[in-house]
Amino acid sequence: MQFTFAATKRVEQGTGASRRLRRAGVIPGIIYGANKDAINVNFDHNELFHLLRNEKFHSSVVTADVEGSKESVILRATQWHPFRPVVLHLDFQRVDASQKLHTKVPLHFLNAEVSPGVKLEGGIVSHVLTDLDVTCLPADLPEFIEVDLKDLSGGHSLHVSQLKLPKGVEVVHHGEGDPVVATILQVRGSGTDDAAGEAAAPAA
Numbered sequence: 001m002q003f004t005f006a007a008t009k010r011v012e013q014g015t016g017a018s019r020r021l022r023r024a025g026v027i028p029g030i031i032y033g034a035n036k037d038a039i040n041v042n043f044d045h046n047e048l049f050h051l052l053r054n055e056k057f058h059s060s061v062v063t064a065d066v067e068g069s070k071e072s073v074i075l076r077a078t079q080w081h082p083f084r085p086v087v088l089h090l091d092f093q094r095v096d097a098s099q100k101l102h103t104k105v106p107l108h109f110l111n112a113e114v115s116p117g118v119k120l121e122g123g124i125v126s127h128v129l130t131d132l133d134v135t136c137l138p139a140d141l142p143e144f145i146e147v148d149l150k151d152l153s154g155g156h157s158l159h160v161s162q163l164k165l166p167k168g169v170e171v172v173h174h175g176e177g178d179p180v181v182a183t184i185l186q187v188r189g190s191g192t193d194d195a196a197g198e199a200a201a202p203a204a
Contacts, residue, residue, distance in 0.1 A: 002063070003056075003057055003060060003063065004063040004065060005044075005047055005048060005065065006043070006065050007029070007031070007064045007065065008041060008066070008067055009039060009040070009042075009066065009067060010041055013040070022088065025045045025046065026042045026045060027042065027043040027044075027087050028042060029043055029090035029091060031064060031073060033093040033094040036094060041064075045086075045087060048087060048090065049087055055144075056143045056144075057075065058075055059104065059142075060141065061138045071092075072094065073092035073095060075090070075091075076093045096138075097137070097138050097139065100137055101137075102133070102135045102172060103133075104133055105141070105143075105145050106130065106144045107127075107129060107130055109125070109147045109149060110147065110148050110149065110150070111148055114150055115149045115151065115153070115184065116154070117153045117184030117186075118184060121154040124184065124185045125185075126182065128180045132145055132163075133171065134169050134171055135169075136168050136169045140167065141169075145166070147163060149182060152182070154184045154185075155186050156184060157183035157184075158181050160180075160181055161178045
């Protein structure tokens with residue numbers, strides 16, 4: 001899916017100017033990176049608010065049309081109002097097609113309901129991670145990474161090293177070890193525990 005949105009260059013600076021823009025339905029922001037000067041810009045609040053509700057927008061290379069000049073960018077930071085559904089500021093980083101980028105990609109969990117730990121043992125899936133730090137060329141950036149839980153049993157975990165990554169995508173490791181992505185928690189009194197309890201019970 002391709003995302004394109006409009007932006008205009010911003011001349012006014014300062015807290016007071018930003019406050020006036022927000023009252024007029026405009027989001028102040030910035031576009032930077034790729035060895036070019038950063039530019040202060042404005043976005044239409046309604047347009048960007050709806051785009052931000054789409055998960056794919058957060059992990060895709062998107063196009064900012066700045067007064068007719070198109071920039072390939074990726075969303076880096078979003079500042080929200082503390083309690084109102086209002087976007088206060090947006091940061092976008094330019095993307096160079098020849099340079100790898102480092103970003104977070106959401107995880108999509110599949111087949112939890114048919115995994116042995118859930119279907120046969122009555123366990124509950126715990127999502128330890130919901131996204132993954134990756135590095136790749138912009139053309140290889142996936143919208144999400146699938147996590148298949150179909151073979152996971154109760155009391156067992158699935159680790160980052162077990163994920164099937166799209167071509168050209170590498171995990172960015174933080175520290176040592178192999179982080180847990182998901183695990184199935186066994187619920188007391190369910191599944192195999194019930195069977196064991198019945199076997200141990202004395203005959204009537």
